[in-house]
Amino acid sequence: MATAKNTAYRVVALDDVKVGPSFFPEGEAAGRERLNVRGDLGITSFGINAVRIPGAGNLIREHTEIGFGSSGQEELYIVLGGSATFVLDGEEVETPAGSLVYVRPEVRRSAVASDEGTTLLIVGGTPGEAYEVPPAEAEEAFAAYNAGDFETAVEKQRAAVEQVPENLIVLFNLSCFEARAGKTDDAIEHLKAAVEADSGVVELARDDTDLDSLREDPRFKELIG
Amino acid sequence: MATATGTGFSVLTLDGTTGEENEGRIRVDVQQQLGIRAFGTNAYRSIEGGELIREHDEAGFHIANNDQEELYVVVEGKATFNVDGEKIAAPTGTAVLVRPESKRSAVAEEPGTTVLAIGGTPGEAYIVLPEEFREAYEAYSEKEYEKSIEIYQGILASGFPNEAGIIYNIACNEALVGRTDNAFEHLKSAIQADGRVVELARTDTDLDSLRDDPRFKELVA
Numbered sequence: 082m083a084t085a086k087n088t089a090y091r092v093v094a095l096d097d098v099k100v101g102p103s104f105f106p107e108g109e110a111a112g113r114e115r116l117n118v119r120g121d122l123g124i125t126s127f128g129i130n131a132v133r134i135p136g137a138g139n140l141i142r143e144h145t146e147i148g149f150g151s152s153g154q155e156e157l158y159i160v161l162g163g164s165a166t167f168v169l170d171g172e173e174v175e176t177p178a179g180s181l182v183y184v185r186p187e188v189r190r191s192a193v194a195s196d197e198g199t200t201l202l203i204v205g206g207t208p209g210e211a212y213e214v215p216p217a218e219a220e221e222a223f224a225a226y227n228a229g230d231f232e233t234a235v236e237k238q239r240a241a242v243e244q245v246p247e248n249l250i251v252l253f254n255l256s257c258f259e260a261r262a263g264k265t266d267d268a269i270e271h272l273k274a275a276v277e278a279d280s281g282v283v284e285l286a287r288d289d290t291d292l293d294s295l296r297e298d299p300r301f302k303e304l305i306g
Numbered sequence: 307m308a309t310a311t312g313t314g315f316s317v318l319t320l321d322g323t324t325g326e327e328n329e330g331r332i333r334v335d336v337q338q339q340l341g342i343r344a345f346g347t348n349a350y351r352s353i354e355g356g357e358l359i360r361e362h363d364e365a366g367f368h369i370a371n372n373d374q375e376e377l378y379v380v381v382e383g384k385a386t387f388n389v390d391g392e393k394i395a396a397p398t399g400t401a402v403l404v405r406p407e408s409k410r411s412a413v414a415e416e417p418g419t420t421v422l423a424i425g426g427t428p429g430e431a432y433i434v435l436p437e438e439f440r441e442a443y444e445a446y447s448e449k450e451y452e453k454s455i456e457i458y459q460g461i462l463a464s465g466f467p468n469e470a471g472i473i474y475n476i477a478c479n480e481a482l483v484g485r486t487d488n489a490f491e492h493l494k495s496a497i498q499a500d501g502r503v504v505e506l507a508r509t510d511t512d513l514d515s516l517r518d519d520p521r522f523k524e525l526v527a
Contacts, residue, residue, distance in 0.1 A: 093400070159381065179321055180318070212428075
């Protein structure tokens, strides 16, 4: 429950923060939820969200924050309640409630909850760069995509692209949603624009099943090779 | 206690075994201890309960990272925040976001109450203060003003982006050792670099030796 709101400050109980779309279907199966702390509080100078899970299970899928499509963020994980086990570049670290785990972008990390009622708060930012607030529409588009509503996903993602036209991941995802929605010409057009802006997009496109409906199209073959 | 440190990661617990004790609370400079570069982070743990975060705002002039918005997360125990005169009950798991200009303070309602503070300036990259700032401040605190000046000049020479605060601190040290002309020179260039320095100069006792000089009235009035 939000206990007080005004322009000078905002207060929330983390337990009551709105559940946002998950980016981790495996964790979702175990009841993992992602809480949109940054969006709920209106924070603009760093990224912050939380994940929680009722029992044992995957909290953070294995990943790094480097490579094409990653933000280059460093992250601080705060264990609130419960207990977690992190694996950081192969090293296992037990982190009971009250632990702070700081992870540089290049470190391969994952975490599982090892006790009941584990919540992780995740704070992120890119060193030397101002935090850029992602458009709310991108998150709404992702939620629609997860729900299988590809028409809405396309509509929301188009609005997101308008706000951050230089963000190639947002553009690439638009192409994915369009491919899913059967809008082949639009999908090819946006994929082409993304590849032309950065050939690194080719790597993303090669294995992304969202683009399967495009694969037999000669234009796709020409773009991706 | 830092429990593990790889090359790319570090771990810390807020159980009271790390940090500096001062007036019934333990302050942990999380940002510095963990080597965080992208945002500011501190933790405060109360030993017996009582004052946890002193009343302040973030709107004034700082060496770097001005006008930070700050998020306070109650990690353990129970706190009461006061923001612009309004009281906020904050049990474990409460997050309080405070805008830069708001006056805020917090009291621990239980021993062991721990609050994590995370801050950043909207639209600006976070600036990590080099270790030399602490050394310069220590020298100043120990009245080794010439040493403090030397360290600040080294920071300036290294190309630190926010010059006004450093030049101002040099002026303060110079005023304290009686190098009046140098102090005026630096005070003037600090004000030229950032007009908000005037507000600091108005009440800063470090500059008391300059106050009766007509140059001071001209610069600060």
